[in-house]
Amino acid sequence: MPAATRLGMVPDLGRWSAALSTILLLGAAPAPETPPHHPAKSGIDYASDDVRRMQADDFANPGMLWVAQGGKRWQEPAGNSGKSCAACHGDAAKAMKGVAARYPGVDAATSELLNLEGRINRCRKDQQAAEPLAYESEDLLALTAYVAHQSRGQPLQVSVDAAARPYFARGREIYYRRQGQMNLACTHCHEQNVGRKLLADTISEGHGNAYPIYRLEWQSAGSLHRRLRACYFGVRAEMPAAGSAELLDLELYLAWRARGLPVETPGVRR
């Protein structure tokens, strides 16, 4: 155990307490264990053949419309800076390749946990001097889908280092807590009943590697947070807002569970 070793090596008080708080942190969030579904299986593997075909064919996949829109937004100047995303980042295929596979992540400057939507809005605010885009707005969905799409096929590999640990620990706690009038936790469906039928739905392992997705039921694209809210709604629990700290923590925990799975954006789901 690295923290204990460090404790033995540092005699002075300041570092002692630093080491102690590391231990306390580790106590709150034990070193990540391996989830039961490992290696992970993507949600698309539990989908029907027609949904799978739709996702696999870029011409049939309606999510590609949002990707295309995102490509346009990428080129457009915005805010008081008058700069486009492209003005700083250049060719997205090069600059954004592999980026989505590392999100959510802790922003070194602010210690905040940012998902891709949050990272994009950070650039809007700090780099473009523009208003942040509303969560679930067409523009934010499009830009997120476009940026994530540049990582298609790349394996998810979020960091759960010391800076991310507290967020990770909260996400894990949420995953295992019962909630709502149905009194169910994520684990009851996405760990304990994978492959079974909930009415007409086949329950998957509940990974976020294909988001934003096009969902047939929505007749629209939607973010991972929108999907998560639907799961809260299903158990009749209070729904945290899209972009809220709770859903960000959960997103980080889910991304860790899904590590190794390829980014599939834009996914298609029923």
Added chain:
Amino acid sequence: MAFMMGSRKRAVAGGVMLLSAAACATVSDNLVPYQISGDEIRAPLAALAGDAARGRDVLMGRDGNCLLCHAVPETGARFMGNLGPPLSGVGARLSAGQLRLRIVDPGRLNAESIMPSYYRMEGLARVAGVWQGKPVLTAQQIEDTVAYLQTLR
């Protein structure tokens, strides 16, 4: 072992019950007390009589939504889940009292159960606003569902 449920709510509601007209609404919006003996609740909730035809609607419709997790081939429904066991023949396997407890509060028999408690309000967290302060099903709906399940033999 015998448990009394909902007595606090009942006491609060008692003040209103002087108006006998309000009694019906009180019975459906709050928990009436019941007694568990062994793995049964022997007496019908609030001494209500169940109606099997209405029970079928509760089980199939949005209120009970039992088909989310159970196959009940007798309903002829197109989609049925399988998180729980099929309920065919359950009326022969289990008594009315056993059925009642398994719907009212399955957590009493198995703390790990994933089946929701349909007539319990305490011990729940973060219940969405519209569902707060009421059980999933009313006492009448519980009795109707029990009556329907008893026909599955």
